[in-house]
Amino acid sequence: METSRGRYAGLSAEERQRQRRRKLVEAAEEIIGEQGLAGLKVRALSAHAGLNDRYFYESYADTDQLLFEILDEQLAQVMAEFVALLATTPSDTRVRLRAVVEAGVTSVADNPLRRRLFIELQSLDELRRRRGEFVGLVAGIMLDQARELLGESAAEGIHAELAARTVSHGGVELLTEWLRGDLDIERGVLIDFLVAMILTSSEITTTVRREMAGSGDGSLN
Structure with missing residues (x-):
């Protein structure tokens, strides 16, 4: 639940972004380990992390x-x-x-x-x-x-x-x-x-x- 201070589920916007970034890193590490660099695509990576594609670009310019x-x-x-x-x-x-x-x-x-x-x-x-x-x-x-x-x-x-x-x-x-x-x-x-x-x-x-x-x-x- 979001509050007037911009917190959702007890997390601030910055904390949620860090959490999403960590999910992307973990997903990328799994993909690289299993498929190599060829598997490192934004859509596949975001799906693996359980995130919308747009969240990738809030943290990274590209893969x-x-x-x-x-x-x-x-x-x-x-x-x-x-x-x-x-x-x-x-x-x-x-x-x-x-x-x-x-x-x-x-x-x-x-x-x-x-x-x-x-x-x-x-x-x-x-x-x-x-x-x-x-x-x-x-x-x-x-x-x-x-x-x-x-x-x-x-x-x-x-x-x-x-x-x-x-x-x-x-x-x-x-x-x-x-x-x-x-x-x-x-x-x-x-x-x-x-x-x-x-x-x-x-x-x-x-x-x-x-x-x-x-x-x-x-x-x-």
Whole structure:
């Protein structure tokens, strides 16, 4: 029942709008998880949320805006899970790394929404840009962890940064191919390889430095 103060069923207009927005987000997450981005249409989304189409546009300009909001929230949650796990695992490089890799693969593979988002991160320019930002954050965590766990023996400088980005890009791409079903391997095999790849990433830096020094002019050519 609406009152003179604009409240209905005990909720203000702003509270009702937030409630409708939450319904749209939840409906979009279900649709993406089940159908992929192709199923994210205003009419289907509104019907799934039990709302009239016009309520969609009170919160979003289009479905892309809603998609990017969901993606940013999910990627932020994944990063928060990484950080929380790093703070609670032993300061043993292999133990910590395996715990993080296993948790990361599970966090994406066993969540229908995240699984589909990772698979389709290359489908739009803006999604690719956000994917690149995520890779950069992962690379930054790798470098920070190397400094914390290895101290002065950790590789530093631009070569270390490039190696971290190379490994991060490769890891995300391998995970994506596996999620799509393009890699016919068991989850444990994927995790073992990712752990080994990251552990040996310091060798990339050493090899690059040696090759660049041997080139005589300090370039990669």
